[in-house]
Amino acid sequence: MRQDKPELRNLSEPVRFKRALALLLMTLVLPGSAQIVAGSKKAGRYAWRVIAGLVAIVVFLVLLSLVWRSGTINLIVSPTTLRIVQVLLILLAVGWAALFVDAYRLGRPLTLERNHRLTASILDGVLVVLVMTVLIWSSTIVSAQRDFVASVFGNGEKSKADKGRYNVLLLGGDSGANRIGVRPDSLTLASIDAETGRTVLIGLPRNMAKVPFPAGTEMAKQFPNGFEWDGCGHDCYLNGVYTWAMGHKQHFPGVKEPGLVATQQAVEGLTGLKVNYYVLIDIAGFQHLLDAVGGITVDVGKKVPIGGIGGPIKGYIKPGKDQHLDGYHAMWFARSRAGASDYERMTRQKCVMTAMLNQLSPQKVLTKFQGIASASKEVVQTNIPSGELGTFTDLALDSKKLPVSSFSPVPPLIKTGDPDFELIRAKVAEAVGKSEALDKGSDDGDGKKSGTPSSVSPTKKPSTPGKTPSKPSTDVDDVAQVCKA
Missing domain, CATH: 3.40.630.190 (LCP protein)
Structure with missing residues (x-):
């Protein structure tokens, strides 16, 4: 059985409870931060790379929209792009939920008093459901967008503007x-x-x-x-x-x-x-x-x-x-x-x-x-x-x-x-x-x-x-x- 670190055993139970809650909230605000602080730094850094990549893509699209709004919209509503986004949202939901579960484990719930352990468990469950619900709902919106584009708009011939x-x-x-x-x-x-x-x-x-x-x-x-x-x-x-x-x-x-x-x-x-x-x-x-x-x-x-x-x-x-x-x-x-x-x-x-x-x-x-x-x-x-x-x-x-x-x-x-x-x-x-x-x-x-x-x-x-x-x-x-x- 894995032993707690000496510094954790020396902490009072109220402090351990606050630590457990903090790890869950850190995962909500910045996924992977709980692992950087108290768990697998490799897993935390991987999560941060994913976040950094997503932020970079969003920033790129925002900047692109400032100089080429129509092209940016065309890129975003492309059925291929929408399919990638749909799959990505589902993977993010699963990955983020896994980080919450791991953050809950890092909080050492078995060392907490019954009421504190119950509170941490409920908070973890609520956060997992909240994050997965939002991301899965977002994926259904993206799916509806893709279905809408495919059903209403086709691959017809592009017609150039006539006299502007x-x-x-x-x-x-x-x-x-x-x-x-x-x-x-x-x-x-x-x-x-x-x-x-x-x-x-x-x-x-x-x-x-x-x-x-x-x-x-x-x-x-x-x-x-x-x-x-x-x-x-x-x-x-x-x-x-x-x-x-x-x-x-x-x-x-x-x-x-x-x-x-x-x-x-x-x-x-x-x-x-x-x-x-x-x-x-x-x-x-x-x-x-x-x-x-x-x-x-x-x-x-x-x-x-x-x-x-x-x-x-x-x-x-x-x-x-x-x-x-x-x-x-x-x-x-x-x-x-x-x-x-x-x-x-x-x-x-x-x-x-x-x-x-x-x-x-x-x-x-x-x-x-x-x-x-x-x-x-x-x-x-x-x-x-x-x-x-x-x-x-x-x-x-x-x-x-x-x-x-x-x-x-x-x-x-x-x-x-x-x-x-x-x-x-x-x-x-x-x-x-x-x-x-x-x-x-x-x-x-x-x-x-x-x-x-x-x-x-x-x-x-x-x-x-x-x-x-x-x-x-x-x-x-x-x-x-x-x-x-």
């Missing part, structure tokens, strides 16, 4: 039981400055007729005079492009979802902007994603029906300032069409998007990540490759600091049944130019990316607080002024 902008098509699709496919009921093109993150939201009416397609595309070959044929009715509107393409897959060999490709081509022909990526959100499941982030707060200008248009009205979202909406009510705030025009609904949808952008903090994402990841896998589909996550996260963080502007080609400026597409494209370019002018200054020689004179400033039309306008302005609006979210 990323244009992301945001689609809201309703996959109800009585519908074939997910005909998009909400179409918004987010045009994002690749340097500053400043964003213009271009709301596109779903009932836009005769939509043209870019020359050389498959849809242009099928509809050289725009998306229209004899007797097509509502089927030849912008939101019908998806359904037509899904029903004519033979024109898109090798394409998994031709409806999305065709819709992107329609938006490019309509706006004159290249669409880099799309994000498709199932509106029916959108409420689960909003619930996962704790809902949103918006101003509601008038009561908004819940239900209607093909079903009974089940209730109303009451008007008022700073209304906090859970997922169900936020979904209907964005979705409801009863007693309202499509244009009013488009404005409400912009308000929801802006509220999510402004109110979804990194802290909230971290604390609610498992719920967000689980909901996102069910309702979000995108062709943004996982390697671009850092780029768009970086831009999203920048855009939170800047006002979001918007433009919608709607009446009276545009007749959706017989649109002037040259005017639409000119107004889209003007909206983008006004947004860029805020960052580029007034000198045309400063490398401005748009041909719009940079002296033009955005038109900001303040609305009465708490009021949701009946339709979006046809000029460039500051969304924060419109929504007050």
Whole structure:
């Protein structure tokens, strides 16, 4: 049997008890320190090397993020990196628990009085459970992140910014039981400055007729005079492009979802902007994603029906300032069409998007990540490759600091049944130019990316607080002024 060192035998029992507790607390604060002081110095030094290595990695990532934030994020969210971190967290949990057990042994519990021995045993057990719980829970978060990235983001082709902008098509699709496919009921093109993150939201009416397609595309070959044929009715509107393409897959060999490709081509022909990526959100499941982030707060200008248009009205979202909406009510705030025009609904949808952008903090994402990841896998589909996550996260963080502007080609400026597409494209370019002018200054020689004179400033039309306008302005609006979210 191993004998205690002479100096330990000479210590009084209360001192030995304090020593035992100190060794456990030292292990909590600096794993391996108990072994350096009272046990195997080799084991303690090994633990310190591991800690030093981890600290060095964290410091390196922090410094890297200061000079290359998007690249750092891409590195961190890489599935390979996340797998390594997940395994590392589990190994750390086991190793740290082993150090606690050894620190408890070094405290010589058998030399302590019964109550003191019980106290040391309970403290050791609590610390082991605490450390293992935190690290194992962290590993499950990392696993959820890896599963989320693998499920939602793929290895799609990277699309370079066009004229200094990323244009992301945001689609809201309703996959109800009585519908074939997910005909998009909400179409918004987010045009994002690749340097500053400043964003213009271009709301596109779903009932836009005769939509043209870019020359050389498959849809242009099928509809050289725009998306229209004899007797097509509502089927030849912008939101019908998806359904037509899904029903004519033979024109898109090798394409998994031709409806999305065709819709992107329609938006490019309509706006004159290249669409880099799309994000498709199932509106029916959108409420689960909003619930996962704790809902949103918006101003509601008038009561908004819940239900209607093909079903009974089940209730109303009451008007008022700073209304906090859970997922169900936020979904209907964005979705409801009863007693309202499509244009009013488009404005409400912009308000929801802006509220999510402004109110979804990194802290909230971290604390609610498992719920967000689980909901996102069910309702979000995108062709943004996982390697671009850092780029768009970086831009999203920048855009939170800047006002979001918007433009919608709607009446009276545009007749959706017989649109002037040259005017639409000119107004889209003007909206983008006004947004860029805020960052580029007034000198045309400063490398401005748009041909719009940079002296033009955005038109900001303040609305009465708490009021949701009946339709979006046809000029460039500051969304924060419109929504007050």
